[in-house]
Structure formats: C-alpha cells, structure tokens
Amino acid sequence: MPVWVLVIARAVNRLGAFTLPFLGIVLTVELGASLAEAGFVVTLFGLATIPSRLLGGHLADRLGPKRTIVVGLVGCAVAQLWIALAGSLWSAVVAVVLLGLVFEIYEPPSQAVIADVTEPAARPAAYGLLGAAVAAGAVLAGILAAALSHGSLRWLFVADAVTCLACALLIAVALPRASTSLRQDGSRGGSGWRDRRLLLMLAAGTAFATLYMQLMVGLPLTLLDRDLPASAVGIVLAVSALTLIAAQPLQRAARVRDLDDFQAMAIGYLLLGIGLLGNGFATTLPGFLACTVIWSLGDLLLFSRTYTIVAALAPDKSRGRYMATYGLSWGIATTVAPVLGTQLLAAAGPTTLWTLCALVAFGLAGLQPALRLRLNPLTLRPSELGG
Template sequence: MLKGIISHYKSSFKGLPRNVWLLSVVVLINRSGSMVLFFMTLYLTKELNFSVTEAGQMISVYGLGAMGGAVLGGWLTDKIGTAKVQALSLFISGIGFILLNYFETAIEIALFLFFIAAVHESFRPANASALAIAAPPEKRARAFALNRLAINLGVTIGPAVGGLLATINYDFLFWADGVTCIAASIFVLYFFNNKMEFRKTTNRVNVKIGISPFKDIPYLFMLFLLLIMGSVFVQIFNAYPLYLKSITKFNEDSIGLLIALNALLVVLIEMPIVHKVEGSGQLKLMALGSLLFFGGFAIMPFSNAYLYIAATVIIWSLGEILVFPFASSFVANRADENNRGKYMGLFTFSFALSFIIGPTAGTYIYEKFGPENLWYACGVLGVFVAGGFLLLNNYLNKRN
C-alpha cells in the first residue's frame, strides 16, 4: 500500500513541460522570502502603534494597488511578453520591500504599499499566463497545482522564518522579502531573457476566439465566487493572526508555524489529489472544497487549544486544495493566446479586490461584532459559495 501511495505521488509530477518547472522555481524563490504581508498587521500595530482598524486600512491600500497591478500586468503580458513582466515586477518590488522598512507615517506607508502592490502583483498574471502557454489544457490543473506547491513550499519557509525574525527585529523581514524578490528576477532573466516566449497553444474550451473576458458570463460568475473566497482567505494576513495573538494567546513563531502547516499540507497532498481527480467533475469538487474552506474558519472559536486550531487549519487547507488549482485551470482554459493576459489579469484582479474588501470588512466585524462572529459569518458564506459552484456546474452542463 505504501509503495502504491509513493508511486502515485511520483506519477502526479510526470509529464509536465520543462518551462512549467522553471516557472515554479521562480515562484519558490520569491515565496521563500514572503513574510512582510503575513506580519504587516502585527508590525503596524505592535511596532508603529497603529490601531487595528488603521492596520486593516493599510492592508486594503495594498489591495487597491494590487488591483491596478493585476490589470497592468495582464495588459503588459499581452504586449511585451510574460518573461519581461515577471523580471521587472520582481526586481522593482524587491527594492520596494527593502525601502518600505524606512517609512513610519501613515501616509508614507500607505503610498508606498500602493506602489509596491501595483508592481509586485503584476507578476501574477504574467506568471499564470506563462504557465497556461507552457502546459496543454489537459495538464493545466497539474501545472497550476505545481505552481501552488512552489508557492506553499516557499510559504512553509517564509512565515516560519519570518516569525522567528520578528521576535528579533522586524527590519529583517523587509530585507529577506526584498532580496528573494531580486533573486527570483535574476533567475527569470537567466533562463528566459532573449529566448522564445514560451510555446504557444491554441486550445480553447467553450469560448469563441477573441471574446472579451467582460462578456464571458460563466467566467465572471466564477470570479464573483472567488472574490468572496479571497476576502476570507486574506484574513490569514489580517484578522487571523490578530485572533491567534489576542484571543488564543499564541506568540508570533507559533502563528508562523500554523501558517506553515497550511503550506506544508498543500506541498504534500495537493498534486496527488489533483492528479487523481483531474478531468472529473471539478466544479462539484470546488463546491465541496468551499464548504471545507469556510467551515474550517467557522469552527475555530470552539476551542483555543493549539492542537484544535491546527486541526482547523487542516480542514480549511483541504478546502483550499479542492478549489484554487481547478479555478486557475478553469480560467486558463477559457482564454486563448490573444487574450490570455487579460483573462489572467482579471482573475488576479478579483483576488486583489479581495485585499480591499477582506481586510476592511474583516477588521470591522472583528471590532464591531466580536472575533467569533467574524468566523461564524465565514460559515454562512461557505454555503452560499458552494451553492454558486453547483449552480455554475449545472448551467455549463446544460449549455454544453
């Protein structure tokens, strides 16, 4: 049995093109230093003495910049190519993260967070477009799962190390984040600069060639559901660490380990799960995943024990695994080489918008109605989102 599990795990990685692996390495390098956003709320409240609401507004400013970056990155990707956008975004944002450490007033931090977000988040549609180009449609779910594995392997390292660095000096977080961004930029330039802009594909799924993403109704409805899910997901950077710090009384390194547990689960089991169910009823799986994801947060107030909170992390991590890689594949399969950047840009835009809605709404509910009610509201949203995925599944089945 153990040999069979190992064999299945290995087979889930086979057959992916070389460029898919290289693009995932870029993400791994970058994400291994991702720690500023995870601890930004604590940094603003603990080190700079901002209120919880003010800190939430700061994170929302990042989301506002990320929205612009998503649109800009998607547009530039279709104009100048994926490699150039990735390299420029990583290098400039790396310098930005280092400089962010030297600002202290609210207006300075807000403006610079906006700038960093606009530049840094333009990387996402470029990288996602490159993945969609590099992988054929039947392998795209696994290609995005591998990319997410790289993200979460990096996040396994980033927050855990960041939690330790924060106990010493928060300055180290900004330098680590900046240096790894610059290192990822150098990697992109080495492997992709002055080379052919990835292999083109012309495979399409249920969409007329050249259709605007703004006219693709199933796609837009999917983005709406993901916007809700993203608004809860960003609580990991916002209300979640505040809750663990103030209510359960965990310290920073313990919080970092819980976030790392989520990343470790994605690293260990996402690829085999996606490989096993690849090509099956993905929207139904996403409905199940949304129930697990929102439910994991909803049951968190029932106990403050560390092992219990770790168990809730496992639950919402399983939900995340059943939603995000298939959502990326769904979007990529509805685009062609002429508008893929715009599709992936708008896809990234929806998550950027959640960075505005999520922190503002989350901290408001947290302070106005109490932390527990914030998590109970997540359970209600989970039922709504799951129903939305099932509705979309029925609509597409009838249409086909």
C-alpha cells in the same frame, strides 16, 4: 520544464516576501511616521496593488509573459531598495506606492504561462504545485525573517530585493521564450470585461477570497479570544502550509484527477465550510489544527480549479488579462474582509463569524452545478469567447 521554472522561481520570490508585516514598523520607528500616517501609507500600498494586477495582465498579452515577469520582479527590487535607503518619510511613501504598482505584475503572466504550456487535464496539478511553492516559501520566509529582524529592519527589504532579482534572473535565463501568449501579429486579444462568464467567476472568486482572508484576519483574533498564545497563530499557518505541500499527490490521484472542475470545487467548498465551522467551536490548539487541515484541503482544490476554469474561459491570446481580471477578487477581498471580520467579531463573537462563513462556503458548494451550466467553455459558442 516551464512549470518547474515558475515553481522554483515563485518559491525563491516568496522566500523574500516577508517585509510587508514590518513596513509599518519601519515607517514609525525609523522614519518618524505617526500610527495614523503609517496606516495611511499601508492603505496606499493596498490600493496600488489593484491596478498592478491589471497592468500585469495587459503587459503579458502585449509584451509576453516572460518579459512581463522580469519587469515586475525588477520593479519590486528597485522599490524595496528604495525603501531600505529612504532618508525621509516622503521618499518612503513614493517607494511604497511604487512597490504596490509593481507588486502584482508577476501573477497574471505566471498563471497564463502555466495554461499555455500544459494540457487542460494537467492544469489543476500545475496550479496546485504553484500554490505549494508559495506555501513552502512562506514557511521558510518566516524563519528567515526571524533571523534578519534582530538587526536593522531595513535589511529585510534589502534581502527581499535580492530574492526578487534572483527570481528575475532565473526567469530570464531558464524560462523558454516560446512560453508566451503574445500574438505574433501584435494584435490584441479579447477583453475580459466584456465576457459575462468571467465576471460571474469574478463574483464567485471574490466570495471565496473574502472567506480565505477571514482566515488571515479573523482566525488570529479568534485564537486570542480563546486564550491561546500568540505563537498558536504561527503554528496554525505553518500547518496549513505543510498540508498544502503534503497533499500535492492528491491532485494526481485518479479519483481527484477524474473529477470535473465543478465537482472538485463543490468538494473543496464543503471541506472549507466544515473547517470554518469548526473554527467557531474549537477551544484548544489541537482542535484548531484539525480544522486547519480540513480547510487547507479545501483550499488546495479551490485554488487549483478556479484558475483552471479561468484559463479555459480565456481566448488563447488574452489569458494574461483574464487572469488579471479574475485576480481583482483578491484586491476586493483584502479591502472588505478586515472590516467585515472585525465588525462581526466585535458584535457577535467568533462562533457567529465562522458559522456565517461556513454557510457561505456551503452555499457556494451548492451553486457549482449551476455554474457548470453557465461557465463550461466546452458548451459555449465561439462568439461568446470575449472580445
């Protein structure tokens, strides 16, 4: 039951998360910011999301996941309403920074709850289901954004605030209080920064996140380079989301379920690499869609198994902070990937970009046996469990 509550709440929350692409437009058109000023404000938002994840992990282990999730969602609603009502650029800047600081609080506690309430064998399917909820919400969010964007763009932020509050209410009412990794004696768990295994996962996760972000940054530019219409970008992203949803039963198939995490990760990276390599040579929309199905299946395995491994590495009372530390891989990738991708595209073209990305994915697949030896928590001494 707690997993389904989180899945439904995540879908509702993701349904409203369509405002960020319109933030720069609101800043420039409605609040008079220059393009440079708008870019700076959006950068501030991105930087603020990094401590946001750490705060979410810390609060999850001190207050409990349920309270932390509600705090983060209510904070997002307040910041979104502030942006919608802002009468000056400086007021909007403060609201955008606040939004960044609370934006990722939700993630570590929700991931920790799944680990708390599921058996290890069931975690890949549970994390995969959470990913499918995000994908489903993203598809519907695009439709909702298209409908609301015909009026004042500030209504988008009001709608996002409403979905955040609806999500917070659902968590407050339906998520059992017992779903918490809070220590009963109030003491702190282990520190993820002192666990070398977690840092190794952070390094590997950053490489994966950087590859994934290339799909968000480099793939749209590649489609345009191949003279495909801008609408092709939306079609590709929709097919990816639908693949993640439709392929969920694979997580429960016996052959996939019986794979250990590192075997599944190796297969995931191979699929990801094949799809990325295909991006470099595809010239038609059907070709790109075939590649999209392949790399999306790889993502399905990778998203579910990486969080399963991190949950297994974490001491029971430190899962929030472990998830938060691992989640920094996405903040790093979001900062690095756009620069790397655009520079490679400009200097060498799409074929080189995607060939190099594929080689990195194949290399990560080959590293999985070594990672198993270093990370498998069942082979480690209790003294190595962080803290």
